[in-house]
Amino acid sequence: MSVEFADLAAPRPGLGAVRPSLIQKVAEQGAGLEGVIKLWFGEPDRVTPKFIRDAATAALDDGHTFYVSNFGVPPLRQALSDYNARLGRDIGVERIFVTSSGVNAIQLVCDALLSPGDRVVLPGPYWPNLSGIPAVRGAEVVSPDLTLDGEVWRLDMDVLLDAITPETRMVMLNAPGNPSGWMLTRAEQETILAHCRRLGVWILADDVYERVVFSGDCAPSFLDIATPEDRVVSINSFSKNWAMTGWRLGWIVAPPTLLPTLAMLGEYSISCVAPFIQHAGVVALRDGEAFLAEMRARYRDNRDLVVERLRAIPRLQVPRPEGAMYAFFRVEGCDDSFALALDLLRKERVGLAPGVAFGPRGEGCLRLCFAAEASVLSEACDRIGAYLSRQG
Numbered sequence: 001m002s003v004e005f006a007d008l009a010a011p012r013p014g015l016g017a018v019r020p021s022l023i024q025k026v027a028e029q030g031a032g033l034e035g036v037i038k039l040w041f042g043e044p045d046r047v048t049p050k051f052i053r054d055a056a057t058a059a060l061d062d063g064h065t066f067y068v069s070n071f072g073v074p075p076l077r078q079a080l081s082d083y084n085a086r087l088g089r090d091i092g093v094e095r096i097f098v099t100s101s102g103v104n105a106i107q108l109v110c111d112a113l114l115s116p117g118d119r120v121v122l123p124g125p126y127w128p129n130l131s132g133i134p135a136v137r138g139a140e141v142v143s144p145d146l147t148l149d150g151e152v153w154r155l156d157m158d159v160l161l162d163a164i165t166p167e168t169r170m171v172m173l174n175a176p177g178n179p180s181g182w183m184l185t186r187a188e189q190e191t192i193l194a195h196c197r198r199l200g201v202w203i204l205a206d207d208v209y210e211r212v213v214f215s216g217d218c219a220p221s222f223l224d225i226a227t228p229e230d231r232v233v234s235i236n237s238f239s240k241n242w243a244m245t246g247w248r249l250g251w252i253v254a255p256p257t258l259l260p261t262l263a264m265l266g267e268y269s270i271s272c273v274a275p276f277i278q279h280a281g282v283v284a285l286r287d288g289e290a291f292l293a294e295m296r297a298r299y300r301d302n303r304d305l306v307v308e309r310l311r312a313i314p315r316l317q318v319p320r321p322e323g324a325m326y327a328f329f330r331v332e333g334c335d336d337s338f339a340l341a342l343d344l345l346r347k348e349r350v351g352l353a354p355g356v357a358f359g360p361r362g363e364g365c366l367r368l369c370f371a372a373e374a375s376v377l378s379e380a381c382d383r384i385g386a387y388l389s390r391q392g
Contacts, residue, residue: 021128022357026341029343030351037380040351041340042178042325044243044371049291052242053149055283061278067273070263071233072098072251076278079285080251091224091253097262098278101248102208106133108269109233109252113202114139118169118318123155125328125355125362127178131204139169145361146182148330149214152319157188158383172371174206176219179328179358181321183213186220189392192328193225193232202231211241211292213323214300228255240325241292242284249273299325302377304371308369309381325371328355331388334364341366348383352392 023040030036071077077093084091085097098107106129114120116138122130124143131141144163146153164171171192175184184192196203203222210219226232235252253263266272301318306327310318315332334340337354344350344366355365370377 003323003374004388011182015136016133016355022338023128023317023353026345026351027355028157028340030345030349033349034350035343036345036351037341037376037383038370039369039380040353041376042240042369042371043166043245044240044295044325045373046243048247049200049284049288049381050066051287052244052284056276058278059279062281064275064335066280068264068272070272071259072096072273073275073278074267075282078192079282083285084223085254086223087218090220090229090255092224094256094259095228095253096217097252097254097259097266098273099235099250099252099266100240102155102206102235102250103129103133104248104270105235105237105250105252106130106206108265109204109235109254110134110137110139111265112258113170113204114303115169115234119165119167121160121163121168123160123169123173124360125179125358127174128357129207130172130174130361131359134170134172142168143148143361146177147182148317149320152322153177153182153328155182155184157191160192161195163198163200164195168199168201170202170204171196172206173222174203174208176209176213176321176323177356178324179326179353179362179365180319181217181326181328183322185227187356188276189220189222190225190352193222193230194225196348200231202233205234207234208237208240209324210236211297212299213275214296214303214327215322219323223253230255231257241295242288243291243295244280244284247277247280251278261326299371302372302374303327305367305374306377306381309378310384312391313381313385313388325369327370328358328362328365329368330355330365337363337365344384344387350380350385350387 028366077096114137120134120139134146144159184213205222234253238244301331317330337356353367355362
């Protein structure tokens with residue numbers, strides 16, 4: 001009996017629950033257009049600082065081009081421990097695992113902890129990778145909604161705790177959050193941790209934006225209150241904090257007993273992170289605080305500019321993000337944000353991310369990344385206003 005080529009090329013069952021990124025689809029539509037203001041991706045607009053680039057060049061010149069430990073090179077693991085100490089956290093190197101990006105960190109943790117059919121709780125709207133990665137592994141993702149109260153996005157704690165049942169394997173919390181900029185308070189984290197301890201539920205904290213906050217210099221973290229034995233895993237990345245998106249460098253903080261499993265899984269996925277990149281990470285951590293402070297101040301000003309300008313446009317409901325680098329705003333009367341994003345792109349050459357890309361709760365919204373020059377953001381707001389005025 002012959003087998004059709006289409007059958008051979010078919011993906012495995014279960015992948016139907018995962019769809020391609022709608023953000024990428026908008027970007028693909030804008031690739032051939034001239035004069036597009038590209039605010040669709042979550043990426044700093046500035047090149048990686050020179051002192052970090054120079055460190056990578058020096059590491060290459062010193063011959064750091066060979067295989068290294070699955071766990072990460074010792075200088076970087078120690079630098080990450082020292083970095084956490086400066087933030088008031090006692091995180092030993094035995095809890096730190098270096099990854100090829102924050103995405104890779106989430107993949108490894110989900111590979112280590114999730115089985116097909118497991119229940120994962122993820123508040124929405126959410127970064128699509130956070131829902132897609134568990135779904136690829138056959139887990140069921142349940143999404144309690146954030147609420148929009150006009151000024152900020154909030155998560156009703158009663159709704160979240162009701163969703164975290166004894167049948168739940170993991171709760172994923174990205175705060176400060178992409179796309180909404182919402183944050184958890186320390187009291188809320190303590191409540192969640194106590195609840196998950198009682199039920200034996202894992203917490204995966206996506207802390208990628210913890211330094212991109214507009215009050216203070218670091219968001220509250222579960223690492224501040226959890227013990228090494230707690231079922232708490234933090235993932236982080238160099239991408240946003242040090243403008244290193246293309247470098248693909250991240251890390252995991254986990255209970256020490258989980259590290260051997262992560263190392264085994266890392267061997268079967270990436271083996272190790274490029275050592276010259278890791279040595280650049282050491283320098284970013286050691287010398288990067290001034291850059292972080294400058295970046296936060298710039299993003300705070302950009303946030304205020306964008307919120308003020310967008311709130312002046314009829315039909316827009318614009319919360320003020322508490323962290324991250326996005327304005328996630330609702331468009332009155334919109335029930336197809338993907339179509340709206342494409343039309344705005346074609347007619348006004350403004351590239352935004354459609355809200356539906358971030359789950360059902362995001363429908364009717366658009367996401368604007370304000371990690372750009374103020375003049376660029378002002379022009380984008382002018383074009384958005386002009387577009388909506390013509391739509392009536």
